[in-house]
Amino acid sequence: MAKIRPSLFLERKSYRQRRVRDAARLMPFLGALLWGVPVLWAPPGPYGISTSKAMLYIFGVWLGLVLISLALSRWLEPDADTEPTEGN
Amino acid sequence: MGALNLLVAVCLGYVAMLFLVAFMAERAAARGRGGWLRSPVVYTLSLSIYCTAWTFYGAVGYAARSGLEYLTIYIGPTLVMLGWWWGLRKLVRIGRTQRITSIADLISSRYGKSNSLAVFVTIVAVIGTTPYIALQLQSVTSSFSSFALYDPSVRQIGDSDATALWVAAGLALFTVLFGTRNLDANERHHGVVMAIAVEAVVKLFALVAVGVFVVWGVGGGVSETLARIDASDIGQWQMHNGRWAALIFLSAAAFLTLPRMFQVLVVENDDENHLRTASWAFPTYLMLMSLFVVPIAVTGLELMPKGSNPDQFVLTVPLSQGRDGLAMLSFLGGFSSATSMVIVAAIALSTMVSNHIVMPIWLTLTGGGAMISGDVRHVVLLARRMSIAGVLALGYLYYRFSGGGAALASIGLISFAGVAQFLPPLMGGIFWRGATRLGALAGLVVGFVIWVYSLLLPSFGPSLFMSAEILAHGPLGIGWLRPQALFGIGGMNPLVHTVMWSLLLNSVVFVVVSLATFPKPMERLQGAQFVNVFQHSGNPQGWSGGIAQSEDLMVMAQRILGAVEAQSFFQREAATQGLAGYLPEPSPEFLQRLERELSGSVGAATAHAMVGQIMGRATVSVEDLLAVADETAQMMEYSSQLEAKSAELTRTARQLRAANEKLTQLSVQKDAFLSQISHELRTPMTSIRSFSEILRDADGLSEAELDKYAGIIHSEAIRLTRLLDDLLDLSVLENGQVSLNMQHGNLSEVIEHAVNATGVQTAGLRMVRVRALENIPIFTDLDRLAQVFINLIANAQKYCDAEHPNLAIRVTRRDGYLLVDFVDNGSGIPSDSQALIFEKFSRISDQKKAGGAGLGLAICREIMARLDGAISYLPGQGGAAFRVSLPMKAAKAAE
Numbered sequence: 001m002a003k004i005r006p007s008l009f010l011e012r013k014s015y016r017q018r019r020v021r022d023a024a025r026l027m028p029f030l031g032a033l034l035w036g037v038p039v040l041w042a043p044p045g046p047y048g049i050s051t052s053k054a055m056l057y058i059f060g061v062w063l064g065l066v067l068i069s070l071a072l073s074r075w076l077e078p079d080a081d082t083e084p085t086e087g088n
Numbered sequence: 089m090g091a092l093n094l095l096v097a098v099c100l101g102y103v104a105m106l107f108l109v110a111f112m113a114e115r116a117a118a119r120g121r122g123g124w125l126r127s128p129v130v131y132t133l134s135l136s137i138y139c140t141a142w143t144f145y146g147a148v149g150y151a152a153r154s155g156l157e158y159l160t161i162y163i164g165p166t167l168v169m170l171g172w173w174w175g176l177r178k179l180v181r182i183g184r185t186q187r188i189t190s191i192a193d194l195i196s197s198r199y200g201k202s203n204s205l206a207v208f209v210t211i212v213a214v215i216g217t218t219p220y221i222a223l224q225l226q227s228v229t230s231s232f233s234s235f236a237l238y239d240p241s242v243r244q245i246g247d248s249d250a251t252a253l254w255v256a257a258g259l260a261l262f263t264v265l266f267g268t269r270n271l272d273a274n275e276r277h278h279g280v281v282m283a284i285a286v287e288a289v290v291k292l293f294a295l296v297a298v299g300v301f302v303v304w305g306v307g308g309g310v311s312e313t314l315a316r317i318d319a320s321d322i323g324q325w326q327m328h329n330g331r332w333a334a335l336i337f338l339s340a341a342a343f344l345t346l347p348r349m350f351q352v353l354v355v356e357n358d359d360e361n362h363l364r365t366a367s368w369a370f371p372t373y374l375m376l377m378s379l380f381v382v383p384i385a386v387t388g389l390e391l392m393p394k395g396s397n398p399d400q401f402v403l404t405v406p407l408s409q410g411r412d413g414l415a416m417l418s419f420l421g422g423f424s425s426a427t428s429m430v431i432v433a434a435i436a437l438s439t440m441v442s443n444h445i446v447m448p449i450w451l452t453l454t455g456g457g458a459m460i461s462g463d464v465r466h467v468v469l470l471a472r473r474m475s476i477a478g479v480l481a482l483g484y485l486y487y488r489f490s491g492g493g494a495a496l497a498s499i500g501l502i503s504f505a506g507v508a509q510f511l512p513p514l515m516g517g518i519f520w521r522g523a524t525r526l527g528a529l530a531g532l533v534v535g536f537v538i539w540v541y542s543l544l545l546p547s548f549g550p551s552l553f554m555s556a557e558i559l560a561h562g563p564l565g566i567g568w569l570r571p572q573a574l575f576g577i578g579g580m581n582p583l584v585h586t587v588m589w590s591l592l593l594n595s596v597v598f599v600v601v602s603l604a605t606f607p608k609p610m611e612r613l614q615g616a617q618f619v620n621v622f623q624h625s626g627n628p629q630g631w632s633g634g635i636a637q638s639e640d641l642m643v644m645a646q647r648i649l650g651a652v653e654a655q656s657f658f659q660r661e662a663a664t665q666g667l668a669g670y671l672p673e674p675s676p677e678f679l680q681r682l683e684r685e686l687s688g689s690v691g692a693a694t695a696h697a698m699v700g701q702i703m704g705r706a707t708v709s710v711e712d713l714l715a716v717a718d719e720t721a722q723m724m725e726y727s728s729q730l731e732a733k734s735a736e737l738t739r740t741a742r743q744l745r746a747a748n749e750k751l752t753q754l755s756v757q758k759d760a761f762l763s764q765i766s767h768e769l770r771t772p773m774t775s776i777r778s779f780s781e782i783l784r785d786a787d788g789l790s791e792a793e794l795d796k797y798a799g800i801i802h803s804e805a806i807r808l809t810r811l812l813d814d815l816l817d818l819s820v821l822e823n824g825q826v827s828l829n830m831q832h833g834n835l836s837e838v839i840e841h842a843v844n845a846t847g848v849q850t851a852g853l854r855m856v857r858v859r860a861l862e863n864i865p866i867f868t869d870l871d872r873l874a875q876v877f878i879n880l881i882a883n884a885q886k887y888c889d890a891e892h893p894n895l896a897i898r899v900t901r902r903d904g905y906l907l908v909d910f911v912d913n914g915s916g917i918p919s920d921s922q923a924l925i926f927e928k929f930s931r932i933s934d935q936k937k938a939g940g941a942g943l944g945l946a947i948c949r950e951i952m953a954r955l956d957g958a959i960s961y962l963p964g965q966g967g968a969a970f971r972v973s974l975p976m977k978a979a980k981a982a983e
Contacts, residue, residue, distance in 0.1 A: 021173060024172075024173040025171070025173050025174060027170040027171060027173075028167045028168070028170045028171030028174070030170075031163075031166065031167045031170050032167060032336075035163050035167075035336065036333075038325065038327060038332065039327075039329045039332055039333065041325050041327070043326065044324035044325070044326050048324045048325060048326075049324070049325040050317075050318040050323060050324060050325070051155060051156060051317050051318060051320075051322055051323050051324060051325060051382065052314040052315075052317050052318050052323075053325075054156055054325040055156065055314075055317070055382060058156065058159060058163075059375065059379065062166070062371065062375045063375070065166070065170060065371065066368050066371050066372050066375065067368075069169075069170055069367050069368035069371065070368040072367075073364045073365065073367050073368055076364065
């Protein structure tokens with residue numbers, strides 16, 4: 001006998017849009033974080049990182065960021081003008 | 089000389105091909121078929137002018153010298169592109185709404201269309217870009233020399249300086265032909281953008297081709313190449329951590345502030361949504377450009393003899409392997425990189441120089457400026473062409489004086505650090521409304537001076553400006569002013585040192601001066617526009633008042649926009665205003681749009697000045713400022729005001745409707761009453777007349793009959809008198825002629841008197857009273873009050889239709905009033921009649937039962953008004969309910 005209750009979030013789509021925008025805003029910070037990792041790497045020596053590994057890491061991050069950015073750019077609605085308030 | 093001729097022929101052929109591409113693109117755009125020219129792909133490829141000859145040649149040299157540090161130059165812009173939703177989107181939107189023509193225009197426009205700021209930004213941009221152009225000259229010159237190394241028949245044209253001169257002259261010609269063919273109202277160059285998009289493909293293809301050759305042709309596959317990388321001199325991750333972070337930041341800043349990048353990112357942008365594609369496509373481009381750099385560098389280090397220039401590995405590795413075709417492709421790639429950068433940089437700088445330096449000077453020199461007849465456009469075009477030549481000449485001079493020996497990367501970084509000084513005013517300008525013109529100017533000056541002193545001048549070598557003596561001990565021996573160890577903090581990498589001090593002090597001065605100074609109205613207006621660009625769709629009205637001559641404006645506009653453009657613009661505007669012909673009224677909106685239109689050609693500051701010459705001063709009224717500065721708050725307040733107003737209107741309308749209804753009903757009632765009263769008067773009159781006739785004419789009436797007839801006449805006469813008394817009473821009350829007989833008494837006595845007078849006790853109406861509460865002393869006209877009570881009780885007696893009628897009399901005190909409620913248990917009064925019952929002559933029911941003339945309640949109301957009280961109908965009590973309220977002072981006075 002449980003009643004079917006209407007969903008609390010009626011505007012699921014616009015809610016999702018705002019979260020996609022949040023993700024898009026976070027992208028440069030994600031990039032800065034991942035590319036900040038090499039700062040922690042050991043100087044040349046027994047624990048040094050070889051250039052080939054460094055390249056694999058840096059270009060791997062690059063590729064990953066590009067793919068995420070591609071996905072985000074697909075999800076973002078084309079007309080950003082319709083957003084009611086900037087920053088929500 | 090064959091090979092040299094071939095090289096020159098290839099270059100010329102390539103340039104001719106580019107020119108053709110540009111020409112076709114412009115023609116297609118002019119015919120309106122240029123849709124494909126404006127695709128996001130073309131936009132993304134045009135951004136690739138970030139990758140200049142520095143990338144093409146210099147990155148490999150950079151990698152051979154410092155390992156993976158070269159990646160910082162591409163990671164910075166990648167981060168900016170990934171963060172497009174923050175910054176670039178806003179910049180592009182601002183650029184489009186304000187018709188920004190250059191970064192100097194943007195900064196000047198943001199800070200109140202200040203020309204001094206525009207001039208300063210232009211100068212810094214020119215100085216900052218000069219090393220960069222020198223870098224392109226140097227790389228093209230060296231690529232010629234590289235061919236000479238491998239082919240003895242190729243000889244330099246004279247010496248390398250002469251080669252550089254030829255290249256500079258050629259590029260200047262090329263840019264003039266490309267970039268100043270016409271004066272576009274939007275400052276957009278379809279042809280140039282298309283050409284650099286083609287060049288972007290060429291250079292990427294060339295670099296990837298060399299990379300593929302190195303990895304699979306020379307290296308023997310991916311894993312072997314990786315092994316060779318690890319075995320080389322740069323086989324270990326070795327990074328100056330400060331440089332890693334500082335360079336990423338610097339390149340990100342430069343990506344936004346380099347004049348040529350601003351040109352393609354913002355000015356040439358046609359559609360904000362292109363950024364969406366560029367946000368992932370341009371990082372991909374950068375990734376591909378930098379992917380093969382290390383393999384090429386490592387292979388070059390292995391194959392090339394010690395001491396050969398690593399900046400040229402991209403060329404010399406294929407040459408050493410006998411791959412002349414590949415080398416030629418690689419040469420073209422480098423040539424592409426250099427030319428596209430020089431073209432766009434020269435266009436961007438020439439726009440700035442002509443708009444912000446030449447035009448204002450010209451306007452001043454020609455006095456009335458805009459009012460002189462003749463075409464201004466040739467002046468603008470000439471100024472641009474001269475500026476292009478001047479910019480390239482400066483680049484050449486820098487190349488000559490810096491000795492042409494420095495590594496490409498270090499030259500490029502000097503440029504980056506110079507233009508990065510724009511970052512604080514740029515970012516502060518679009519995100520912080522409090523940023524002021526003086527703050528921006530002061531910060532820029534400080535940053536610029538530090539950059540020149542600690543990085544630019546030392547870059548010329550010890551022989552020219554900065555002697556080794558000054559570098560080591562500071563000017564005049566002042567130690568804390570040593571150029572590369574300011575404030576006594578030495579040991580830092582010179583570049584990191586400059587970037588840190590210049591940007592830090594630039595920002596600090598910018599913020600502090602901004603906080604301390606007060607902006608002019610125009611600055612605040614523009615600041616609000618820029619910071620809240622997403623909220624403002626409209627434009628502020630900078631122009632108001634003044635009697636401008638539309639004809640003068642037309643004359644001026646024709647000379648800047650061209651006759652056809654200007655006329656169609658004026659006609660459009662006139663049509664918008666509902667006027668026929670070409671001359672619209674000089675309304676603020678029109679002037680605003682005209683200024684915008686002009687600023688597309690000559691920059692915001694100049695356009696503002698030109699319109700100002702005709703209009704008189706631009707005035708920003710306090711209202712304008714308020715409207716923009718607090719538009720959001722204003723809007724909210726306004727809308728709540730509107731809401732309140734609308735609520736008030738609704739209320740008033742409701743009241744009016746009620747009044748109207750009441751009037752209509754009253755009119756109906758009055759008509760009904762007139763017939764009623766005539767009837768009321770006529771009935772007793774008729775019976776009096778007929779019975780008196782009987783008495784007069786009939787004979788032989790018995791005593792009883794005589795008594796009966798005389799009694800009827802008497803009672804009818806009394807009825808008439810009562811009716812007339814009531815009418816008289818009411819009229820006296822209404823005219824305020826009544827004299828009140830104020831005396832002390834007790835409420836319970838008055839009620840008792842009223843109850844007894846109506847005789848309800850015997851008539852079946854049950855009274856419900858709480859006598860204890862009624863014991864209240866009052867000071868009022870007791871007889872009149874009793875009259876009101878009698879009327880109410882009598883009404884209840886007459887109209888209460890309950891089976892067992894009762895009437896409750898409740899006494900309460902509230903808010904300084906004594907309230908006496910008379911509530912019966914009948915069906916009450918229908919709500920549509922409630923408004924009428926106190927009106928004269930009103931009757932709820934038609935039935936004769938009432939017996940009165942409908943004056944009772946009207947009289948009650950008048951009495952209560954005289955007693956400073958009120959009588960009202962109390963709805964929702966389960967029956968007819970009347971509330972009599974008396975002011976408490978009447979009771980107080982009695983005490």
